[in-house]
Amino acid sequence: MHSIKIDPWSSENLNDYEHIFREFGLEKFPDELSKKLNHILFERNLVIAHRDFQKIMACMEVKKPFINITGIASSGRMHFGHKVDLDLFLFFKSKKAKNYFAICDLDGYCSRADAKVDSLMKAKEFAIENLSHALALGLTQKDVYLQSNKPAKYYSLAFEVSKKITENNYRAIYGDINLGKVSAVLLQMTDILHGQLNEFEGKMPSITGIGLDQDPHARLVRDLSKKSQYDFEVPSFIYFKHQSGLQEGQKMSSSQENTAIFLSDAPEIAAQKISKAFTGGRVGVEEQKKLGGQPEICKVFEFQLFHNENSKEVNEIYSTCKAGNLLCGACKQKLIKWTNDFLIKHQKKLIKAKEKAIEIVETKK
Amino acid sequence: MHSIKIDPWSSENLNDYEHIFREFGLEKFPDELSKKLNHILFERNLVIAHRDFQKIMACMEVKKPFINITGIASSGRMHFGHKVDLDLFLFFKSKKAKNYFAICDLDGYCSRADAKVDSLMKAKEFAIENLSHALALGLTQKDVYLQSNKPAKYYSLAFEVSKKITENNYRAIYGDINLGKVSAVLLQMTDILHGQLNEFEGKMPSITGIGLDQDPHARLVRDLSKKSQYDFEVPSFIYFKHQSGLQEGQKMSSSQENTAIFLSDAPEIAAQKISKAFTGGRVGVEEQKKLGGQPEICKVFEFQLFHNENSKEVNEIYSTCKAGNLLCGACKQKLIKWTNDFLIKHQKKLIKAKEKAIEIVETKK
Numbered sequence: 001m002h003s004i005k006i007d008p009w010s011s012e013n014l015n016d017y018e019h020i021f022r023e024f025g026l027e028k029f030p031d032e033l034s035k036k037l038n039h040i041l042f043e044r045n046l047v048i049a050h051r052d053f054q055k056i057m058a059c060m061e062v063k064k065p066f067i068n069i070t071g072i073a074s075s076g077r078m079h080f081g082h083k084v085d086l087d088l089f090l091f092f093k094s095k096k097a098k099n100y101f102a103i104c105d106l107d108g109y110c111s112r113a114d115a116k117v118d119s120l121m122k123a124k125e126f127a128i129e130n131l132s133h134a135l136a137l138g139l140t141q142k143d144v145y146l147q148s149n150k151p152a153k154y155y156s157l158a159f160e161v162s163k164k165i166t167e168n169n170y171r172a173i174y175g176d177i178n179l180g181k182v183s184a185v186l187l188q189m190t191d192i193l194h195g196q197l198n199e200f201e202g203k204m205p206s207i208t209g210i211g212l213d214q215d216p217h218a219r220l221v222r223d224l225s226k227k228s229q230y231d232f233e234v235p236s237f238i239y240f241k242h243q244s245g246l247q248e249g250q251k252m253s254s255s256q257e258n259t260a261i262f263l264s265d266a267p268e269i270a271a272q273k274i275s276k277a278f279t280g281g282r283v284g285v286e287e288q289k290k291l292g293g294q295p296e297i298c299k300v301f302e303f304q305l306f307h308n309e310n311s312k313e314v315n316e317i318y319s320t321c322k323a324g325n326l327l328c329g330a331c332k333q334k335l336i337k338w339t340n341d342f343l344i345k346h347q348k349k350l351i352k353a354k355e356k357a358i359e360i361v362e363t364k365k
Numbered sequence: 366m367h368s369i370k371i372d373p374w375s376s377e378n379l380n381d382y383e384h385i386f387r388e389f390g391l392e393k394f395p396d397e398l399s400k401k402l403n404h405i406l407f408e409r410n411l412v413i414a415h416r417d418f419q420k421i422m423a424c425m426e427v428k429k430p431f432i433n434i435t436g437i438a439s440s441g442r443m444h445f446g447h448k449v450d451l452d453l454f455l456f457f458k459s460k461k462a463k464n465y466f467a468i469c470d471l472d473g474y475c476s477r478a479d480a481k482v483d484s485l486m487k488a489k490e491f492a493i494e495n496l497s498h499a500l501a502l503g504l505t506q507k508d509v510y511l512q513s514n515k516p517a518k519y520y521s522l523a524f525e526v527s528k529k530i531t532e533n534n535y536r537a538i539y540g541d542i543n544l545g546k547v548s549a550v551l552l553q554m555t556d557i558l559h560g561q562l563n564e565f566e567g568k569m570p571s572i573t574g575i576g577l578d579q580d581p582h583a584r585l586v587r588d589l590s591k592k593s594q595y596d597f598e599v600p601s602f603i604y605f606k607h608q609s610g611l612q613e614g615q616k617m618s619s620s621q622e623n624t625a626i627f628l629s630d631a632p633e634i635a636a637q638k639i640s641k642a643f644t645g646g647r648v649g650v651e652e653q654k655k656l657g658g659q660p661e662i663c664k665v666f667e668f669q670l671f672h673n674e675n676s677k678e679v680n681e682i683y684s685t686c687k688a689g690n691l692l693c694g695a696c697k698q699k700l701i702k703w704t705n706d707f708l709i710k711h712q713k714k715l716i717k718a719k720e721k722a723i724e725i726v727e728t729k730k
Binding site for chain 1: 471474475479483484485486513514515516517518520521523524525527528530531532535541542543544545547548551552594
């Protein structure tokens with residue numbers, strides 16, 4: 001049995017979920033919970049695994065506080081793939097969590113090549129863009145923080161945890177030692193842990209939604225929480241599927257314009273991208289009518305699955321497609337309509353949100 | 366010609382100064398300046414080399430501001446060897462510098478083994494001890510800062526500089542990559558540079574006194590100052606000789622009790638240590654009277670040279686020793702008297718200084 005190395009910096013797609021669950025000791029997300037948690041990402045089995053989610057469940061059931069922590073690297077524009085992180089965050093926010101949404105400007109600058117982010121100011125420009133979207137999607141100023149603008153204790157913890165990571169440990173997870181990426185790792189560990197310091201909320205369970213490819217980070221931070229001089233609850237994680245790119249075999253990526261619909265894309269641009277998306281359609285109309293479509297491999301259907309909250313509509317698309325009664329052109333029109341409605345509504349909120357975001361990020365040099 | 370590697374973490378003594386000057390491109394501290402700068406460390410050629418000191422000289426001559434930055438790691442008790450750093454710092458303070466004296470609690474915790482400093486709280490205990498001495502020696506609250514209690518921009522810079530240090534670059538200077546030590550390096554680089562940010566003093570020359578063994582740090586920070594996205598003046602450095610330990614062939618070290626007189630040693634303990642110190646005395650009284658003593662290799666004389674500001678007295682010790690007219694016992698009594706006077710006076714100030722130090726360090730968990 002050979003070992004699969006999950007590299008958080010790689011952009012490869014992951015398929016062999018079961019294998020990975022076994023190898024890393026992840027638990028499959030329980031079906032009974034998926035049904036119980038009233039949110040499409042759970043109901044549609046897009047959240048596939050967890051570590052210690054029962055601790056969060058217990059808090060939610062008795063309305064005890066827990067920390068809701070996630071973040072977004074400020075190194076590119078925000079697309080619908082990122083929205084999944086936001087959707088999960090907003091779900092836990094609605095469950096009365098203590099909210100920590102990190103705008104990762106420092107991390108974005110330190111870990112990305114200069115060709116992509118050549119200064120902290122550039123990372124702050126991305127921060128403004130990303131924060132605008134986060135606010136427009138329903139976060140408030142109180143829910144968010146900028147990595148470059150925290151109290152001293154946050155940074156102190158970042159340096160303190162460094163002492164508990166050996167070179168071998170680091171290398172096994174991340175491969176090469178690049179000091180900028182070391183910084184990014186320290187900041188990410190601290191994002192997860194700092195809410196539990198007495199200076200913030202104090203010791204309590206925390207939940208973070210990540211992709212499977214981020215599990216090495218999760219294992220490291222869980223390990224650090226046990227080794228720390230502070231009394232930390234071991235952080236919990238849930239693992240969601242990544243929405244794939246609009247073309248076949250590609251990841252949705254900020255750096256590849258046509259793989260993603262960006263939250264700032266003009267509706268007509270989104271429409272163009274959807275028109276060109278890879279579908280599960282057959283070679284011709286006749287065959288499509290005879291055999292039915294293949295929503296399982298269709299990027300247009302996948303988009304509906306991740307984002308359209310109207311389950312009746314999504315189910316209908318699925319069944320009419322399978323039955324050969326929905327052709328790809330018409331189906332794409334449905335998604336174009338949904339996406340355009342969403343973008344128009346979202347982008348209307350974006351103007352005010354951006355003013356607020358600028359105020360929060362304070363671009364002053 | 367083989368290469369001498371100066372390792373800032375090693376505790377070896379350095380002898381081959383000239384060789385090192387050549388190899389690393391240090392400039393010998395000019396004799397005319399040594400005479401001009403009215404301080405024993407310059408006058409007695411204990412400051413031996415520099416990088417870009419002319420920039421500081423220019424500032425002092427026209428009373429333009431410059432940054433005076435040094436620090437002390439909070440990982441042990443303060444001894445007379447450390448006092449040399451303080452003496453230089455106080456000298457530049459008297460020249461109207463912008464003063465940044467770093468109490469390196471974070472760095473002390475991150476870079477030292479747990480056996481020595483097992484928590485940030487432990488480092489803060491050392492910080493209180495060291496800060497007490499610094500205040501008693503003449504620093505004020507305004508001159509000092511705690512690494513763990515700075516504005517966010519300080520820490521941001523620490524992470525930003527990490528991106529400009531390659532793995533090869535780091536390894537060439539420090540050997541093994543230990544993440545705690547990486548943190549300490551980032552903090553030390555930031556200690557030197559941050560005063561030049563607009564959030565602090567803005568761009569201006571800076572001066573730091575270090576031992577030759579610290580030159581790799583100096584070269585790295587000078588290199589970083591040039592590569593930075595911020596507009597920094599390249600930091601200047603002066604290099605002083607380290608006062609050696611009281612026994613033959615040893616470095617003065619916090620972790621070896623008998624090599625050093627600590628600023629908190631009771632006068633009778635200091636007296637005992639001086640009594641046992643290695644001298645340049647001959648095998649018997651007769652021979653000593655005939656050949657004269659050897660102040661060049663004498664730890665008792667070295668102590669006078671580094672600390673006794675009364676040059677007439679120090680010269681007299683030297684000449685009477687060389688002439689065979691001063692025996693080691695009597696000479697040791699002179700140093701015991703000087704040291705006891707110093708310690709009594711210093712320790713009287715220490716009580717109030719410690720109250721202030723506790724207030725500054727804020728040991729609150």
